[in-house]
Amino acid sequence: VKAGNETQISEFLLLGFSEKQELQPFLFGLFLSMYLVTVLGNLLIILAAISDSRLHTPMYFFLSNLSFVDTCFASTTVPKMLVNIQTQSKVITYAGCITQMCFFVLFIVLDSLLLTVMAYDRFVAICHPLHYTVIMSPQLCGLLVLVSWIMSVLNSMLQSLVTLQLSFCTDLEIPHFFCELNEMIHLACSDTFVNNMVMYFAAVLLDGGPLVGILYSYCRIVSSIRAIPSTQGKYKAFSTCASHLSVVSIFYGTGLGVYLSSTMTQNSHSTAVASVMYTVVTPMLNPFIYSLRNKDIKGALTQFFRGKQ
Numbered sequence: 001v002k003a004g005n006e007t008q009i010s011e012f013l014l015l016g017f018s019e020k021q022e023l024q025p026f027l028f029g030l031f032l033s034m035y036l037v038t039v040l041g042n043l044l045i046i047l048a049a050i051s052d053s054r055l056h057t058p059m060y061f062f063l064s065n066l067s068f069v070d071t072c073f074a075s076t077t078v079p080k081m082l083v084n085i086q087t088q089s090k091v092i093t094y095a096g097c098i099t100q101m102c103f104f105v106l107f108i109v110l111d112s113l114l115l116t117v118m119a120y121d122r123f124v125a126i127c128h129p130l131h132y133t134v135i136m137s138p139q140l141c142g143l144l145v146l147v148s149w150i151m152s153v154l155n156s157m158l159q160s161l162v163t164l165q166l167s168f169c170t171d172l173e174i175p176h177f178f179c180e181l182n183e184m185i186h187l188a189c190s191d192t193f194v195n196n197m198v199m200y201f202a203a204v205l206l207d208g209g210p211l212v213g214i215l216y217s218y219c220r221i222v223s224s225i226r227a228i229p230s231t232q233g234k235y236k237a238f239s240t241c242a243s244h245l246s247v248v249s250i251f252y253g254t255g256l257g258v259y260l261s262s263t264m265t266q267n268s269h270s271t272a273v274a275s276v277m278y279t280v281v282t283p284m285l286n287p288f289i290y291s292l293r294n295k296d297i298k299g300a301l302t303q304f305f306r307g308k309q
Contacts (some may be wrong), residue, residue, distance in 0.1 A: 009094055009168045009172055010093065010094055011091050011092060011093050011094060011097075011172070012091075012092050012093075012094065012097050012172050012173075012174050012179065012187075013090040013091060013092075013172055013173045013174065014080075014081070014084060014090050014091075014092050014174050014176065014177060014178065014179070015090060015173055015174065015175045015176065016081065016084065016085070016090065016176075016177045016272075017177060017272060017273065024085050024088070027085055028082060028085045028086060031078055031081060031082060031085075031280065032082055034078075034280055034281070034284050035074055035075075035078040035079070035082070035280070037284050038070065038071065038074045038078075038280070038283045038284040038287075039071055039074070039075075041284065041286075041287030041288065041291075042067035042068070042070050042071045042283065042286070042287050043067070043071065044287065044291075044301060045063060045064060045067040045287050045290060045291065045297065046064045046067050046068060047301070047304065048060075048291075048297045048300035048301050048304065049061070049063060049064035049297075049300075050064070051300060051303075051304045052296075052299070052300035052303065052304070054296065054300070055296055055297070055300055058121050058136040058141045059118070059121055059122075059125070060296075061141050061145075062114060062117055062118045062121060062141070062144075062145070063118070063290060065114055065145055066111070066114045066115070066118070066286065067286070067287065069107055069110050069111055069114060070111065070282075070283035070286055071283070072103070072107050073104075073107035073108065073111060073279070073283050074279070074280060074283045074284070076100060076103045076104050076107060076178070077100065077104065077177065077178040077279055077280075078279075078280060080092065080096075080100065080178065081177045081178065092179065096179075097174075097179040097184070098160060098163060098164065098179070100178055100179045101159070101160065101163065101179040101180070101181055101184060102156050102157075102159070102160040103156070104178065104179070104180070104181075104279075105155065105156045105159050105160075105181060106152050106153060106155075106156035107152075108278075109151070109152040109155055109156070109202075109206045109207070110148055110149065110152040111251065112206065112207055112210045112211075112251070113148035113151060113152060113206070113210055114145070114148055115210065115214065115244070115247065115248050115251060116210035116213045116214055117144045117145070117148060118244050119213065119214040119217040119218065119244065119248070120144075120213070120217055121136060122217065122221060122240065122241040122244055123217040123218075123220055123221055124136055125240065126221050126224050126225065126237050126240070126241065127220055127221065127224045151206065152206075155202050155206055158198060158202075159181060159198060159199065159202065162194055162195050162198050163181070163184060163185075163195065165190075165194075165195075166184070166185070166188040166190050166192065166195065167188065167189060167190035168187055168188055168189060169187075169189035171187060172187065173187075174187065175271075175272065176271075176272045176275070177272055177276075178279070180275070181199060182199070182262070185199065207255075211252060214248055218241075218245070221241060224237070225237045225238055239293075242293075243289050243290045243293070243294070246289050247282075247285075247286055247289055247290070250277075250278075250281075250282050250285060250289075251278060251282055254274075254277035254278040254281070254282060255278050257274055257277065258271060258274045258275045258277070258278060261274045262274075
């Protein structure tokens, strides 16, 4: 680290949740168990979707992609936090911090876009059931996922490039358990106007845009369900999108909660705790939400493991 006001820094310090030593074993055990449940749960969803030919449908194709992204999303932040707790070190290298931020931005946007694609899939299934197989062709499904990846990668690269232009001073403490983009911009001692513009533009376009798409899809879905004459038909139609609606509510609800907690309070510790909800808890809950009431996934996994015996 060079002396002076502006520095060519080599590392940051991730402050995490608590300075109290007696809490560290508890935090390590808690996040290790949550991470293992997340990875195992999402891998089982992928395994079920691949192994059972009955699940080779657009809905499960998108779900397995979401499970893969959720696994990567959790893997971006939690392992480094566990290593830091275990080694009692708060250090993350400059390159490591930029890399972590890059992948975090990539996977959180990809999550948002995939949830939108899944909302479109449910919209077509309920509002245009007779044309569903024609509209949701394998080519369109593959294209939707590919476009989601391309948009997420381009955004992540742009955010990383403008962050690389920042200069940092002597305050290198990030009051978080991972290298969060907004926190890094706050630490910079150079002009951050371009960074803020890029960040807010991307948030409106790649978070707000998908949310509008999801809300529009569900407005159309609700109006279609209301037109179904039988109560049993209404229940069956709604049950096909109940899991997705739950995941969307948790993802955007927790994200909004983190944003509000960061704007209403200057306490970065409470923001870090709140952000656990969408960085760790949401990827962990998704497999449970999609599989607990889903006979197809339960059946596929039961058949797979029986076949292995």
